[in-house]
Amino acid sequence: MIAAARVIVPFTGAGISTESGIPDFRSPGGLWTRNRPIPFDEFLSSRAARDEAWRRRFDMEATFAAARPARGHRALAALYKSGKSPAVITQNIDNLHQSSGFASGDVVELHGNTTYARCLGCDKRHELGWARERFESTGRAPDCDDCGEPVKTATISFGQTMPEEAMQRANELAQACDLFLVVGSSLVVWPAAGIPLVAKRSGARLVIINNEPTDHDDLADLVIRHDIGETLGPFVGN
Ligand code: NAD
Numbered sequence: 001m002i003a004a005a006r007v008i009v010p011f012t013g014a015g016i017s018t019e020s021g022i023p024d025f026r027s028p029g030g031l032w033t034r035n036r037p038i039p040f041d042e043f044l045s046s047r048a049a050r051d052e053a054w055r056r057r058f059d060m061e062a063t064f065a066a067a068r069p070a071r072g073h074r075a076l077a078a079l080y081k082s083g084k085s086p087a088v089i090t091q092n093i094d095n096l097h098q099s100s101g102f103a104s105g106d107v108v109e110l111h112g113n114t115t116y117a118r119c120l121g122c123d124k125r126h127e128l129g130w131a132r133e134r135f136e137s138t139g140r141a142p143d144c145d146d147c148g149e150p151v152k153t154a155t156i157s158f159g160q161t162m163p164e165e166a167m168q169r170a171n172e173l174a175q176a177c178d179l180f181l182v183v184g185s186s187l188v189v190w191p192a193a194g195i196p197l198v199a200k201r202s203g204a205r206l207v208i209i210n211n212e213p214t215d216h217d218d219l220a221d222l223v224i225r226h227d228i229g230e231t232l233g234p235f236v237g238n
Contacts (some may be wrong), residue, residue: 001205001222002079002235006177010076011089011170015184015210019070019229022063022094026186040160043152044120050141050150057114057153058132064114065136069100075232077101089170091185091192093155101116108117108169110162110192112155121149128153162191174199181205181207184228187214 002008014024018073035056069077077100087106088097093114097107117126118228124146130150142151143213156162174180180199185191187208196216200206205221208214209231217223224231 001160001207002084002152005084005177005205006168007177008079008085008179008181009087009089009173009177009199010079010085010181010183011093011174012034012072012076012183013184013185013187015186016072016076016228017067017070017092017094017096019075020067020094020193021236022067022095024184026188035228037158040157043157044150047141048185050152051139053130053152054135054141057128058135061128061132063076066095067096070230071233073097073100073196075235076183078236080106085171087173089173091189095151108166108173110195112153112163114153115157116154117151118154119147119149120170125154126151145167157182167191171198172196174204175202177204179214180204180223181209182216182220183209183232184215185210185214186212203219 018024038049039055043053051060063152073096076085076088080088080102087108089110090097091106091111093111095113095115098104116128117131118124118125121144124144131142137139143149144151173218174195175198176197193215196206200219206219207222208217208220209228211225211226211227
């Protein structure tokens, strides 16, 4: 299918990054089995929730900082470099597609990026080092040094508005490809989970690589229920 395709659009989830050492949400031992996610309205309304969100983020920092692209990331980067994939759509927030060789403009991040932060008031970008200094010196979640509003990692929480431009680009990519490759997503988080359906409806072949069943397996042209690294590794010679 890869050889026959003209335009391949990969769509990734947390499963592609488990080989890089970042736990996913729903596997046994995944993040959800340990921490209930903090919804956006709670982050906004409760200082204690913001403190907790930042404490969790810094707890994960060693893991995010040490993570390197895995075989799945490298295989998709190879498709991109070959010219067959114009971009990657991802639900991930870990920046590993950029690290594997995608230009940042060609990583369509549906749920944002956790490697930097933004002010929820004025949208100013803040680096994590700055946030950490504030957090460690005051013991509290950082507020913007320009406008005083809360600062949050540049990620999309449950209940937060989806990034309009990324959603539009993802829909356009899904409509324009002839092979849509879902890699490492349980496809239960909406509206992201609707993007593969757009591709299928637009005539693309839909392939799902995931070691557990997903919500869209019935619609797929091919389901490879197997490890991502082992499945895609041969495309990059390992
Ligand atoms: P998910 O946890 O719901 O699903 C991941 C799927 O990948 C699971 O079905 C799991 O069985 C499968 N999987 C894990 N490792 C695999 C492997 N080596 N080979 C094959 N399959 C494997 O994740 P999701 O669908 O991306 O949705 C949840 C949300 O989690 C996303 O919105 C994302 O923002 C967030 N998240 C991101 C990261 C990250 O950036 N790396 C990590 C955790 C959660």
